[in-house]
Amino acid sequence: MNDADRKPVVTVLTAPDEDTPPGLEPLSGLAEVRWARDAESLAGALPGSEVLVVTDFRTGVLGHAWPKADKLRWIHATSAGVDAVLIPEVRESDVVLTNAQGIFNRSIAEYVLGAILMWVKDFHGSLRLQQKHQWKHRDTGRALGERVLVVGAGAIGREIARVTAAIGMEVHGIAREGRDSDPDFRAVHGNDALHEQLSLADHVVVAAPLTSGTRGMFDARAFEAMRESALFINIGRGPIVCTDDLVGALRRKRIAGAALDVFEEEPLPPEHPLWAMDNVLITAHMAGDFIGWRAALSEQFLENLARWQRGEELFNVVDKELGYVPGN
Amino acid sequence: MNDADRKPVVTVLTAPDEDTPPGLEPLSGLAEVRWARDAESLAGALPGSEVLVVTDFRTGVLGHAWPKADKLRWIHATSAGVDAVLIPEVRESDVVLTNAQGIFNRSIAEYVLGAILMWVKDFHGSLRLQQKHQWKHRDTGRALGERVLVVGAGAIGREIARVTAAIGMEVHGIAREGRDSDPDFRAVHGNDALHEQLSLADHVVVAAPLTSGTRGMFDARAFEAMRESALFINIGRGPIVCTDDLVGALRRKRIAGAALDVFEEEPLPPEHPLWAMDNVLITAHMAGDFIGWRAALSEQFLENLARWQRGEELFNVVDKELGYVPGN
Numbered sequence: 001m002n003d004a005d006r007k008p009v010v011t012v013l014t015a016p017d018e019d020t021p022p023g024l025e026p027l028s029g030l031a032e033v034r035w036a037r038d039a040e041s042l043a044g045a046l047p048g049s050e051v052l053v054v055t056d057f058r059t060g061v062l063g064h065a066w067p068k069a070d071k072l073r074w075i076h077a078t079s080a081g082v083d084a085v086l087i088p089e090v091r092e093s094d095v096v097l098t099n100a101q102g103i104f105n106r107s108i109a110e111y112v113l114g115a116i117l118m119w120v121k122d123f124h125g126s127l128r129l130q131q132k133h134q135w136k137h138r139d140t141g142r143a144l145g146e147r148v149l150v151v152g153a154g155a156i157g158r159e160i161a162r163v164t165a166a167i168g169m170e171v172h173g174i175a176r177e178g179r180d181s182d183p184d185f186r187a188v189h190g191n192d193a194l195h196e197q198l199s200l201a202d203h204v205v206v207a208a209p210l211t212s213g214t215r216g217m218f219d220a221r222a223f224e225a226m227r228e229s230a231l232f233i234n235i236g237r238g239p240i241v242c243t244d245d246l247v248g249a250l251r252r253k254r255i256a257g258a259a260l261d262v263f264e265e266e267p268l269p270p271e272h273p274l275w276a277m278d279n280v281l282i283t284a285h286m287a288g289d290f291i292g293w294r295a296a297l298s299e300q301f302l303e304n305l306a307r308w309q310r311g312e313e314l315f316n317v318v319d320k321e322l323g324y325v326p327g328n
Numbered sequence: 329m330n331d332a333d334r335k336p337v338v339t340v341l342t343a344p345d346e347d348t349p350p351g352l353e354p355l356s357g358l359a360e361v362r363w364a365r366d367a368e369s370l371a372g373a374l375p376g377s378e379v380l381v382v383t384d385f386r387t388g389v390l391g392h393a394w395p396k397a398d399k400l401r402w403i404h405a406t407s408a409g410v411d412a413v414l415i416p417e418v419r420e421s422d423v424v425l426t427n428a429q430g431i432f433n434r435s436i437a438e439y440v441l442g443a444i445l446m447w448v449k450d451f452h453g454s455l456r457l458q459q460k461h462q463w464k465h466r467d468t469g470r471a472l473g474e475r476v477l478v479v480g481a482g483a484i485g486r487e488i489a490r491v492t493a494a495i496g497m498e499v500h501g502i503a504r505e506g507r508d509s510d511p512d513f514r515a516v517h518g519n520d521a522l523h524e525q526l527s528l529a530d531h532v533v534v535a536a537p538l539t540s541g542t543r544g545m546f547d548a549r550a551f552e553a554m555r556e557s558a559l560f561i562n563i564g565r566g567p568i569v570c571t572d573d574l575v576g577a578l579r580r581k582r583i584a585g586a587a588l589d590v591f592e593e594e595p596l597p598p599e600h601p602l603w604a605m606d607n608v609l610i611t612a613h614m615a616g617d618f619i620g621w622r623a624a625l626s627e628q629f630l631e632n633l634a635r636w637q638r639g640e641e642l643f644n645v646v647d648k649e650l651g652y653v654p655g656n
Contacts, residue, residue, distance in 0.1 A: 106470060106472055107468075107470050110445055110448065110449060110470060110471050110472070110495075111449055113445055113495065114442065114446055114448070114449045114451060115451075117438055117441055117442030117445060117446075118442055118445075118446050118451055120438065120442070121438060121439055121442045121611075123442060123443075123451075123609060123611075124455070126609060126610065126611045126612075127452070127455060127609065129612075130603055130609070130610045133598040133599075133600075133603040133604075134598075135594075135595035135598075135612045136612055137612040137613065137614050137617070138612070138614060139614070139617045139618060139619045139620075139621060140435075140614065140617070140618060140619065141618065141619060142434060142435050142438060142618045142619075143438050144434055144438070163495050166494040166495050167438075167494050167495065266463075267463035268463055270461040270462075270463075271461070272461075275458055275461040276461075280458075281451060281455065281458070282454065282458045283451075283454045284454075284457075284464055284465040284466075285465065286466060286467070286468065287449075289465070289466075289467045289468070290467060290468060290469065290470045291467045291468065291469060291470075292467075293467065
């Protein structure tokens with residue numbers, strides 16, 4: 001039996017309350033599959049495992065079980081953000097890390113465009129009036145020609161740029177390094193131009209990964225740089241934003257509103273002041289989760305596993321220094 | 329003094345509670361301007377008037393004052409729909425009728441796209457959960473590839489088609505006569521294909537003028553033809569829809585939801601059952617009214633007036649038999 005015929009040992013780590021991911025059924029024919037749902041079962045499953053699939057990006061059990069990873073060569077995270085998986089042990093190892101880039105781009109872009117249009121047309125206000133059975137005409141805005149600043153020019157940021165530009169918005173990007181010419185953005189500016197660009201944007205969208213460079217990027221000074229009329233949208237990661245500073249900016253009307261899918265603490269605690277703000281839309285970390293996303297994630301992993309078993313190069317390989325898949 | 333130098337008499341009919349339209353200030357230098365706000369003042373102003381500008385499309389005072397229109401040659405309605413102005417006396421006269429076509433297209437199209445995305449992403453549901461400070465993840469839909477049926481392939485319907493197709497939706501139209509090839513729609517189907525097309529659409533948008541052919545078009549049978557998952561959007565005119573049938577279809581879950589900007593009775597009465605339905609968005613006949621729309625209407629009329637004074641052909645001339653500006 002040659003190496004290509006040998007079934008690899010694949011451990012799948014899910015959240016304790018999570019069902020078996022749909023679409024992974026073919027895996028049992030391709031690999032020896034072990035299931036883990038917590039630190040203990042992960043520690044039991046890792047010895048001998050070559051591949052680890054992590055579908056639980058909320059808890060941090062990987063660190064505890066890491067010493068048992070004696071044969072691990074590849075970790076696949078079924079999420080776009082890999083911050084929860086990129087613990088120092090993983091970063092310093094030569095284990096390859098891949099992610100689910102691509103799956104969520106479109107649905108997240110539709111979330112962003114929907115939030116912008118809901119805001120521009122004041123559907124919030126109409127729904128509030130509707131609860132009082134109150135007919136009240138207002139003039140509202142137009143998205144056409146308004147300026148969108150997308151912080152993070154990766155795969156998700158690019159899809160946001162394409163969808164918002166498609167309806168005639170003017171879309172600029174922020175990336176680690178600026179560039180004049182770009183297929184999706186009017187221009188991509190470097191991080192050092194963030195505050196200047198914030199002052200020009202009607203809508204600010206956080207679509208960056210959580211890295212040491214983006215953590216806390218949206219602090220009081222950033223909100224101070226924004227327009228009073230600006231809508232702030234976060235579909236990236238919660239800790240990119242200093243939540244207390246955001247709450248302060250919304251309270252003092254330094255910015256006009258927010259649409260938030262991710263938070264420093266998830267679930268957002270019931271007593272958090274953001275819930276009660278009527279210029280805020282809160283969604284439960286679901287912007288990318290279209291009907292069928294779990295099966296799509298399984299399909300994507302199986303496609304990469306087939307490459308791995310054929311000895312081919314994996315796609316969606318994360319640069320562990322950068323914290324994301326480079327080159328988008 | 330030749331005819332071109334003579335100042336025409338222009339009567340402007342506004343609603344009783346309406347301010348003088350902004351942007352009409354230059355008119356006083358171009359014409360002898362008379363203002364009317366009700367049937368009585370209109371009857372006093374009409375004798376000798378060559379031009380009548382109607383900004384009030386809600387009330388029906390024109391009929392009462394019509395016998396006084398001894399020199400009237402042109403009526404301009406500052407709205408897209410001209411049903412309120414197209415009384416039999418106007419229809420049978422040789423007075424030219426123009427409308428405000430073009431001004432509202434884009435903002436109405438943004439309303440429609442916003443309503444579709446709000447629906448697809450279940451922002452309604454998120455806002456309801458938010459009121460209870462409740463974090464609840466759901467999988468939601470994707471607009472990409474979903475089918476939009478736009479009933480009415482005029483200027484507004486076309487802009488809706490362009491904006492929804494721009495983000496990758498599949499857009500079909502319904503017009504009096506079908507055609508295979510169209511620059512904006514995947515296909516335009518004739519009225520006789522309405523029910524068949526309704527059965528194929530994820531989103532149904534009423535963008536038709538109110539005419540004898542469209543009044544009551546959306547009755548119980550039409551809703552019966554629609555998908556149970558369908559969203560129904562009306563930005564056309566209220567009486568195109570049998571409201572009781574719509575309420576019945578929503579109650580029986582024959583259709584999934586509605587976004588309604590126009591109603592058979594406006595304002596929608598406070599006790600109307602539509603207000604309390606949580607799968608319905610109600611707005612106060614404002615889908616087209618972007619900030620600055622009144623000034624844009626004035627500018628458009630003044631542009632047509634300048635043509636008229638130069639003896640040139642007017643634009644936006646309504647075909648009084650059809651009830652709209654043909655040829656879009």
